[in-house]
Amino acid sequence: MSATDLSNFLKALDAVKQDYTCGVCSNLCEDPVTLSKCFHLICGKHFESLKTCPTCNVSLEGCTIFADDRLGPCVQSAKELDKIFDNFRPKDAQPTKAENTTKAPKKRARHNTNDKSSDEKAQKETKALSDKSNKVQKPNMNTSLLSNASSKANKAIEKRNNKGETMLHISCRLGKIDKITELLNQGANTNTKDNAGWTPLHEVVQNGRLDLVKLLLQYNTLINVPGQSNETPLHEAVRYNHIDIAVELVKNGADLNARNCKGETPLQLAQGAMKEKLIMASEDIIQTQTVNITLISNLHSELDFDDIRVYCNSQFRTVQNKLKLLTKHHTNLHVETKFTKKVTHLIVDAEEDRVCTSSLDVLQGIAYGVWILTTDWITKSTEDKLEPFDRYEVTGVGSKSYNGPKNARYNKYKQFPGLFDGCHFYLHNFNTKYEITKNIVVTKALLTKLIMDAGGIVLRRVPNPESIPDSEKLVPYHANKDGKLVNCSHYIIFKDMYEPMYNMQHLKALPIGWLIECVEKYELCEPIVYNYA
CATH class of the missing domain: 1.25.40.20 (Ankyrin repeat-containing domain)
Structure with missing residues (x-):
């Protein structure tokens, strides 16, 4: 590692440590929790004694905390990296003990009155507002x-x-x-x-x-x-x-x-x-x-409790009955009889490892970015308390490596485009029902809806690779930047792949199985290289 790379790494490490520093003890957090009012991290043991946030001074009246199981390992990794690279810091740049534990980051000034890009009027407004902000609570x-x-x-x-x-x-x-x-x-x-x-x-x-x-x-x-x-x-x-x-x-x-x-x-x-x-x-x-x-995804997880609209496709009558019972005791829980865009939570049967079978409902739920939960969420919830969603979210669709439900949900929170943004599809010869699996029987109308709900465009005519309209020459947003689909805007989807077809940079012919796999993983999968000879 060069001196420049080392310096950049240490700066990045310090930035990460700042994110994970407790505002109370100024040490890297132990059992970190997030304050729901301001999203600052503290050690879990400090919360009961706090009246205001130690970082931003906001009142914690009515504040709750939430923990993220992923934060603990991240904090521990930051500690270990800090120990490993401590001896590599220049002696004149060695942090003091207090700095080495990383103080809580100082909140940036709300306005910069010396900003050259702002006009004189904006600078005066900014200065006046800054003066006001010193007199009021943050x-x-x-x-x-x-x-x-x-x-x-x-x-x-x-x-x-x-x-x-x-x-x-x-x-x-x-x-x-x-x-x-x-x-x-x-x-x-x-x-x-x-x-x-x-x-x-x-x-x-x-x-x-x-x-x-x-x-x-x-x-x-x-x-x-x-x-x-x-x-x-x-x-x-x-x-x-x-x-x-x-x-x-x-x-x-x-x-x-x-x-x-x-x-x-x-x-x-x-x-x-x-x-x-x-x-x-x-x-x-x-x-x-x-x-x-x-933090934003955690907040959404909490706020999703406000209005829970469940569509349950479990085959077990006991689950359906328990769901009806829960709706009588929780005013925020509602049952939807049809799977529409109103649905916020899809309940499915799953194995013990929380892997569910792929189905049209599951594929549609992924396209919508809704919570897809196992039936255990219903059976474990009580008349007094509904269980947290994340404990019962399916871990995979058909396989643990197919993480479409969670990937789609995070994509929605980040406000990124849909999975098939920038993609144009022509569905070849899907004029009758076609059985992909016992649980997935598709028609052209069903496939069209699935593609469009995932951000794609369905064409009425087969695309001509020599005359793609300029308006359709788009780059797929979710394509791997180093992959084969980085410039592929058009796809011909076949039931089978026995016909000789295009395999060009901007136009590919692929089987329906590829399309389904993309949704199940919520990623634009790299296509298999087919031999058309």
Whole structure:
């Protein structure tokens, strides 16, 4: 490892340690738990004695905590790496004992009054607001998600106009900093997309408002959400040549290699000074989005209890009867008689290892990104308490390696496009029912719905590889960047693969089994190389 690589690794390690540091004892967390009001981590043993968050000082009245079994091993790994590489730090850069345990990260200033990219008026507004913020309690940092995911939130804040814009969208587009701050403190969702796919972060980036970018990033804002044409905020910052904003985004975890629908990445679009600054920023990352996404998914898991709409396809009458009984004791639990987009939870029969059999309902549930739970969730729940969802989520579809349900759910939380975004399908000769397995009997209509619900487009005519319309020359969002489908926008789906067919870079002929496997795994699977000779 070169000296530069070592330095970059140590910086990244320090950033990870900051994410896992307890705000009470300033040590890496033991039995880490997350405060539901502000998402800061603390050691589990400290919670009972706290009245305010030690990091942001928000009141913890009514606050709950939730644990993530994955955090413990991550914290332990960070500790072990820190010990291993402690001797590799330059002596003049050796951290003190307090620094070595990693103090809780200081909260960035809400506004930067020296920002050169803001105009004079914005600077005055920012300074005035900063002065005010020193006199009032810091905001509840989790409220930006509550309004979107919870039915109990203030619906007026999230009301949309005919363009799908919320008040936060409009305020960000107009640069009204006082109104933006007011909305954020009231719980406005920073990740809502308008009809065109833009988020509030896209809006402030396009307007060159670094101060507002920094403000939004304090409110659980997802930084890599693709908007129209799958352009991320970083794409926009590069296109508008907002260097300071682009650097800030990269330092906060923006993906330099995110591809838009044409396959362009921010790094490829950047030129000259912009490109140099981006590369430098990638070596000085303040925080990644991993922890943010984990916290957001945990919050969604909690908020999904507000309105549970279950479709149960279990073959056991005892399960169905127990579900009916539970609905009488839990007002948030409802049974749906049909599997529609209203359904939030699909209940299925599964083996002891929580692996379920693939079926049309399961495939549709994956396409929708709903919770797919085993029947044990019903049998273990009681009249007094409904069990947590994550303990009973299926671990695989047909196999533990087929993790479509969880992958789809996380994809929805991250607000990424559907599995087949950028893909065009022609279904060859599916005019009658076709049995793939005993549990999966498809028709053209069923396949069309499944593909469209997963973000794909179904063509009426077989595509001509020599004359693909420009509007259809898209890059599949979920294709492996180094795989065979990286530029494949068109697919002919056959029942069987005995016919000689295309195997071109932009057009592939594949069996129906490939399509089903993609959904079961929720990934654009690498196709098998078929011999058409």
